Amino acid sequence: MTVWIVTSDAAVAGLLGLADGVGGGGGTDGVRVVLADPAPGVPVEALASAVARAVAAGPGDVVLAPDRPAERVLAAAVAVALGAPVLSGVTGFRDGAFEVSRYGGICVDTVALGPTLVAIAEGGATVSELVPDVTVSAPDNDAVTVVEQSVGERPADLAEASRVVAIGRDLASDVELARGLAEAVGAELAGSRPVAEALGWGHDRCVGASGVTIAPEVYVALGISGQLQHLSGCLGSSTIVTVNADASAPIWAHSDYGIVGDARVVVPALIVALQPVAPVGEP
Amino acid sequence: MSIVVAYKFARDPADASVAPDGTVDWSRARPSISPDDAVALALARQVADASAAVLIAVTVGPAAVAVPQARKSALSRGPSRLLAVADDALTDADAAWTAGLLAALVRRVPDADLLVAGDASADEAAGIVPALVAAHLGWPCLLDASAAERTAAGWRVRQSVAGGSRMLEVTGPVVLACTSDAAVAPVPGMRDVLAAGSKPVDVMALADLGVPGPRPPASQRARPAAPQRRQRRFAGPDAAADLVAALRADGVLP
Numbered sequence: 091m092t093v094w095i096v097t098s099d100a101a102v103a104g105l106l107g108l109a110d111g112v113g114g115g116g117g118t119d120g121v122r123v124v125l126a127d128p129a130p131g132v133p134v135e136a137l138a139s140a141v142a143r144a145v146a147a148g149p150g151d152v153v154l155a156p157d158r159p160a161e162r163v164l165a166a167a168v169a170v171a172l173g174a175p176v177l178s179g180v181t182g183f184r185d186g187a188f189e190v191s192r193y194g195g196i197c198v199d200t201v202a203l204g205p206t207l208v209a210i211a212e213g214g215a216t217v218s219e220l221v222p223d224v225t226v227s228a229p230d231n232d233a234v235t236v237v238e239q240s241v242g243e244r245p246a247d248l249a250e251a252s253r254v255v256a257i258g259r260d261l262a263s264d265v266e267l268a269r270g271l272a273e274a275v276g277a278e279l280a281g282s283r284p285v286a287e288a289l290g291w292g293h294d295r296c297v298g299a300s301g302v303t304i305a306p307e308v309y310v311a312l313g314i315s316g317q318l319q320h321l322s323g324c325l326g327s328s329t330i331v332t333v334n335a336d337a338s339a340p341i342w343a344h345s346d347y348g349i350v351g352d353a354r355v356v357v358p359a360l361i362v363a364l365q366p367v368a369p370v371g372e373p
Numbered sequence: 374m375s376i377v378v379a380y381k382f383a384r385d386p387a388d389a390s391v392a393p394d395g396t397v398d399w400s401r402a403r404p405s406i407s408p409d410d411a412v413a414l415a416l417a418r419q420v421a422d423a424s425a426a427v428l429i430a431v432t433v434g435p436a437a438v439a440v441p442q443a444r445k446s447a448l449s450r451g452p453s454r455l456l457a458v459a460d461d462a463l464t465d466a467d468a469a470w471t472a473g474l475l476a477a478l479v480r481r482v483p484d485a486d487l488l489v490a491g492d493a494s495a496d497e498a499a500g501i502v503p504a505l506v507a508a509h510l511g512w513p514c515l516l517d518a519s520a521a522e523r524t525a526a527g528w529r530v531r532q533s534v535a536g537g538s539r540m541l542e543v544t545g546p547v548v549l550a551c552t553s554d555a556a557v558a559p560v561p562g563m564r565d566v567l568a569a570g571s572k573p574v575d576v577m578a579l580a581d582l583g584v585p586g587p588r589p590p591a592s593q594r595a596r597p598a599a600p601q602r603r604q605r606r607f608a609g610p611d612a613a614a615d616l617v618a619a620l621r622a623d624g625v626l627p
Contacts, residue, residue, distance in 0.1 A: 135515055159516035166504030175469050175589055178499030193386035193496055197395050199592040234513045238540035245536035287554045294535040299498035318387045329625045346603040349612045359613030
């Protein structure tokens with residue numbers, strides 16, 4: 091059996107881990123990486139049909155792709171070409187089966203290997219060296235071209251972050267406050283979908299069903315009520331710290347530490363408390 | 374020319390409950406047009422108006438998606454016609470089957486050169502069906518589209534990408550899944566709902582479309598283990614300092 095990884099960049103540490111599990115711990119033996127690497131002006135999505143041809147998967151093979159918009163397009167092209175079902179929301183591989191989070195995480199399906207499968211999972215951190223077995227650069231046609239690229243903020247890499255400070259809708263106008271806390275604890279800044287939309291952030295900073303699923307060591311949820319669609323993106327965090335004025339918000343059921351209160355009041359106090367302790371002066 | 378917009382009548386998992394054996398009880402979750410698909414309907418209407426195109430809606434699902442209330446819910450949002458496959462065999466149809474059927478419906482609109490869909494459905498939230506439909510049709514697919522306008526050769530599309538946005542030009546037809554804020558989805562007024570009642574609806578029989586049924590892999594379902602969290606809350610004037618001290622004492626923060 092071959093495990094195929096279809097990606098457009100090296101942020102696939104999570105997929106390599108999955109591939110190792112699927113392959114029975116053989117590391118990268120039996121793993122074939124298909125890299126979509128288009129020329130400037132060609133979007134990754136334009137390579138979909140060429141990538142689908144490059145994935146010469148046989149019966150029982152598994153094709154893994156990171157859960158990012160462009161790669162979902164590639165994965166879909168592969169799935170249709172192979173006539174294979176697509177598993178979205180794959181969170182792990184254990185005892186010979188994929189674990190698939192369904193319906194915002196309210197239940198978990200385990201899907202055994204056997205038929206040819208296309209599985210979409212969080213790509214994970216960037217690996218230092220990714221040697222593709224096949225590189226696809228030329229689209230089948232020039233139907234889609236990039237004519238203008240606006241560079242905004244630096245893309246967030248929440249998958250790499252060991253700490254994340256996330257804000258809810260009500261804090262959209264107080265983002266600098268949250269940024270201050272993020273800097274004080276060395277965290278990446280993120281948000282729920284409404285706040286990401288309000289601030290014009292992309293999926294890369296939006297945690298939850300429509301953005302990224304992350305599992306940092308520390309997740310600080312400021313003013314986040316804990317809708318299912320958001321929780322599904324952060325429940326894997328080792329520690330969840332909550333600041334929320336609503337003591338009955340669903341997020342509290344998933345919190346390790348917290349303060350019931352307005353984040354606008356609590357966060358400045360937290361930033362003060364996080365200051366390095368001043369050295370004790372000479373007597 | 375015609376523009377096609379796809380939507381799903383979906384249930385919100387926040388209203389579902391899960392038994393210890395993993396069985397999902399959807400009885401309290403009333404299906405409705407997925408919020409993202411309402412945005413897709415609004416965007417598609419705008420694009421159709423701007424390009425003088427006919428807007429046709431497509432949907433696939435159990436019989437409930439074609440009852441009058443469900444039809445009106447979609448048609449009151451702007452499409453002039455609805456093509457549906459409504460069969461209880463499709464109650465838990467997977468993405469592959471759903472996409473194959475949607476593609477078959479799009480093919481029934483021979484002059485279509487744009488399919489608009491939402492970001493993701495309320496229930497599955499996978500964001501994969503539009504791309505699968507595109508692969509069936511042999512059309513390119515762009516997710517996270519925030520705007521589209523017709524050009525002489527095809528489409529000019531703005532797409533959100535990590536850290537910013539970009540503009541793309543497409544020659545020929547395309548499938549777009551729009552961002553959840555690509556358009557404001559207005560609540561249909563009484564006049565829209567009344568007008569929707571007289572719009573044509575074609576409900577196709579599942580068997581007539583010739584799209585093979587699912588071959589879903591064998592799976593088992595379970596309820597995830599309840600999270601074990603420390604549940605420590607801090608209050609009082611020193612709450613912030615106490616919280617930071619506890620995080621440091623427990624090794625959560627250095």
